[in-house]
Amino acid sequence: MSPPSRPTGESLPRAMVIDRAWRGLGPGLESLSGPGGAPLTRTVKLIVLPLIVRPALSPELAVDFLGPAQAAHLDALIRESGPRLEATAQWFTLLKRARRALGVVAGNPQDLYFQRCFELATEHGAPSDGADALARSVVEDVADAVGGRTVDVLKEHLADASRRARLDGELATGWESRRPAPADGTAAAVALAAEVLDACGAPGGAGNPAAYVSMVEAGYGDLLGRALWAHPSGVWGRDDLPAHLGLTERQVPPRPEVGRGASTATLPAPLDRTLFERLFVVLQSSARREELATVPELVGREVGRSCAPLGLYDESLRVAVVLGGRLAVGLDPLGTGESAPGRTTAHRAVNSRWRREASALRARRMTVSPRPDPDGGVLEALAQDLRTPWAAYMRRLWVRLHGRDVRDASLRDAASAWAVLDGVARSVMMDHRARVRSALRALSATAAEAAEPRSA
Known part of the structure; x- marks a missing residue:
């Protein structure tokens, strides 16, 4: 099969430009990269696109294929960010170490910390004196913010028999009215x-x-x-x-029913989903869960929404x-x-x-x-x-x-x-x-x- 057709000229896929520029940054980015040296999908989604490329401010970089001038611009943006990205990788390693020391297990570290690490790198540069204490503080702040906003908490919340009965009654009433x-x-x-x-x-x-x-x-x-x-x-x-x-x-x-569990691979059609399945997707896909309401509030609003x-x-x-x-x-x-x-x-x-x-x-x-x-x-x-x-x-x-x-x-x-x-x-x-x-x-x-x- 031939490669995807593209506009005329010397256009290149944006993903290819990002990959090449990333690999050209050299060592020091291992915690943000895959085994082959390419940036992780979450690195691109959470750091490169929203924080470096910023397509909303540079709409010419928001397309799938880039002309020579746009490709050169994107390449320059990533290469100029090299030192900050290296510092981001160091902060991420430090935050993961603090996470283990604190016994935090909820949430995906990349989702929770990637953007925080980029912010730390922007403000402080590479970790130096006092970085361990700062990393610990950030992990604790994120844990406090995310606490009550995880799939495990949702599962525990909906496991209570009396609560399930009450929610089922509210769903029945809402549906009949x-x-x-x-x-x-x-x-x-x-x-x-x-x-x-x-x-x-x-x-x-x-x-x-x-x-x-x-x-x-x-x-x-x-x-x-x-x-x-x-x-x-x-x-x-x-x-x-x-x-x-x-x-x-x-x-x-x-x-809609209350539900007890969910699997990404077997999710029903949207309007056939249970309360659990609806909120499972929200919690799984949220990069900044601290912006969400707590699970009891999410469940309460989802009853009426469903x-x-x-x-x-x-x-x-x-x-x-x-x-x-x-x-x-x-x-x-x-x-x-x-x-x-x-x-x-x-x-x-x-x-x-x-x-x-x-x-x-x-x-x-x-x-x-x-x-x-x-x-x-x-x-x-x-x-x-x-x-x-x-x-x-x-x-x-x-x-x-x-x-x-x-x-x-x-x-x-x-x-x-x-x-x-x-x-x-x-x-x-x-x-x-x-x-x-x-x-x-x-x-x-x-x-x-x-x-x-x-x-x-």
């Missing part, structure tokens, strides 16, 4: 969503402020959520898709579900429905980006080719994901919006909403690319092993 679904109105919501998307997807477009505000003020997200409780049809102008777009595996969302329309409290986030659904039903990475009506500028921008992916190009060839999949169906399954892209998109969108809802982070305007919608599209695309590459590596390794001559 839901407002009835409206007779109609979703068509107007979807039509206005198309207007917002048409403006958002334009180059430099900030969306249609008036249309977005109208959707929020009219409660169109609430309206869609209540409609899903009544099993509507034809909401998105396509009878072949369920109105909930995979947010539940049922015809209508079930009454019985609310679309499983969300904030109306701007519900409207983002409407916008996301309108975008999702028109995603077409294989280019098989170009003449479909109702495509917006946002659809054309996202689909164009996706169709340049080599994984999408191969999947398209597999779709139109009558020949059987030569690799036992592994890539065929990945190709199938591109035939139903709306499922992965809506699932990831809901999780991201739910995380914002827990933190009371609404989407104030159309530009903010589009940043989330487009970010989810990029995330789904990159995740699919990574899974294709992983499958190809596995298949190549199997083929190489089979081709090796066996000794007698």
